[in-house]
Amino acid sequence: MDDFFELLKKLAEARGPSGFEDEVRELVAREMEPFVDEVVVDRWGNVIGVKRGSTNYRAMVAAHIDEIGLVVDHIEKEGFLRVRGIGGWNEVTLVGQRVWVRTRDGKWIRGVVGVTPPHITPSGKEREAPEMKDLFIDIGARDREEAEKLGVTIGSVAVLDRDVVKLQNDVVAGKAFDDRVGVAVMLYALRMLKETPTTVYTVATVQEEVGLRGAQIAAEKVSPHYAIALDTTIAADVPGVPERQHIVKVGKGPAIKVIDGGRGGLFIAHPPLRNHIIKVAEELGIPFQLEVLYGGTTDAMAIAFRREGVPTAAISVPTRYVHSPVEVLSLSDAVNAARLLAAVLEKTKPNIIEMFLDKKIK
Template sequence: MEEFISLLKKLSEARGPSGFEDEVRELVIKEMEPYVDEVTVDRWGNVIGVKRGSSSYRAMVAAHMDEIGLVVDHIDKEGFLRFRPIGGWNEVTLLGQRVWVKTLDGRWVRGVIGVMPPHVTPSGKEREAPEMKDLYIDVGARNREEVEKMGLSVGSVAVLDREFAILNERVVTGKAFDDRVGLAVMLYTLRQLGDLPATLYAVATVQEEVGLRGAQIAAERINPHYAIALDTTIAADVPGVGERLHVTKVGAGPAIKVIDGGRGGLFIAHPGLRDHIVRIAREAGIPHQLEVLYGGTTDAMAIAFRREGVPAAAISIPTRYVHSPVELVDLSDALNASKLLKNVLEKTPPDIIDKFLDRRVK
């Protein structure tokens, strides 16, 4: 438990908005290298760790490094930074937050997202939610020239400034659990693995939050025989939400995805691989849930439809308050996700993989 908490804390507090995952990448490489046979980084920054198995079959596990962020698109003459979103935000969660903003030379400086005090808020406007275009970052500068001397400019990116915290012995909160908890599960599982029937490609992907970009590139390169994405999923088991809309419950075990997606189309997990994962969970006595999520998807979507097609599925970690500064995870769900992943990777031999590859084989 302590080992996993330490790993998740480091990953959560690292700063890596989509397209700027460098800080997370270096941490992943350091944590991955002792437990794999080879580590490479591709042209777009995906980290690919290879652990050789006993056959020529290839299994891919993907977890994304990037977090949602902000990008400066204008600096007022008074020195306030206007910004646009990188990924999906609810503007309400940004009010009154501290942020880190990246300078041209790679340093990070602190700022705050200002909010009008109630004392001067116009009557009737107190409860109105702001639009992103009306928000700004204050870095304490007096004018645009001071901002530029700090090394900030249009194109500078920002992420939340939020520490990892333990709420009790099993529940933790922090930023970027989407998907640093999936990364932690992947890296922690690498430490536990025994002999593998298929060569494992453990991939820390880039730019998931802006279109599953890194997973597409990695899947084309690896051309796996089957793949599993590790990501968070919605746990809306909170007051005011009907049970049908919970999607998953915190503390009830990792979720095995059945279907997800939204306006861009639905992803249906490969039935054979999904059922195989469910069967292994049951045989190993690992608590689990089945996930149907209408809204949002994972790297599994991008991997599944490369080349001739890849049997792909996802193991999800239930997370409350996704895409906010206070994402919340039950550590038992993450540790059981790791246990499930380990069992799947060790207990999926070539004859089972052949059944994934040919839907006619029973």
């Protein structure tokens, strides 16, 4: 499990907000290359590994490399940076955080997220949650001119500055586990993978956090016969949350998705593919949980509805405090997700794929 931890740490500490995934993309391509026959980067920035199989069937595995971030939309004359979010933030988690800010030439400089001190906040407003418009990044610049000389401009992006650390047992905490843990699961499964009955396309997708963009493009290119998305899912197994709303629990195994989504529509995992994944988990004795998620979705939604439709499912790693600086998960859940993925790819033979694709009315 130590080797998985080192892989996850490397990936999660890399800096790559949506649309600016360069640092992570280069890392993923290097990690993927020894275990596939070919690595290509498409024109939008998805990293696609191709591991050739024994038939012409194609399987696609997707996990996104982008993380939520911030973008500078104004520089105050005093040198403070005003920002807006890239992806879904709870602003409460940003106050007092260290961040990295990317300069014009691609270097990263440190800053901190500031807000008006409570001591001088108008009476009655002290305990109100801040809005994004109330926050700013302090990079220590004396004025706007100095900030600009450092290479900060309108459009500079920022991400959290956080290390991945071990807690007790096999539990770890860090930023960007959504979805660097999915990427780690995909890469770890590649290491386990032997001969497969399909050509496997492992796709590290971009811009998931802003609309599942990269997965749409990659799915059109690959045109898979079936697909599996890898992501985090909400583990709300914390004090104050009724058990029914826990969704899944940390340490109880990877989650096999049944349904997710919200106001934007629901994703329902392809039933025969979902059941096949469950059967493989049961055969191998891999612990798993069934996931019915109230809100949010994954790259599976983008892949499933390409062309004629792609039988698509999702395997998730239960994660607490998603979209915060201290996301928490179990390494054993993630390693078991990788074991399950590798087994599914090896055991999904042409007759099973044909069952997914069968359009006959029974």
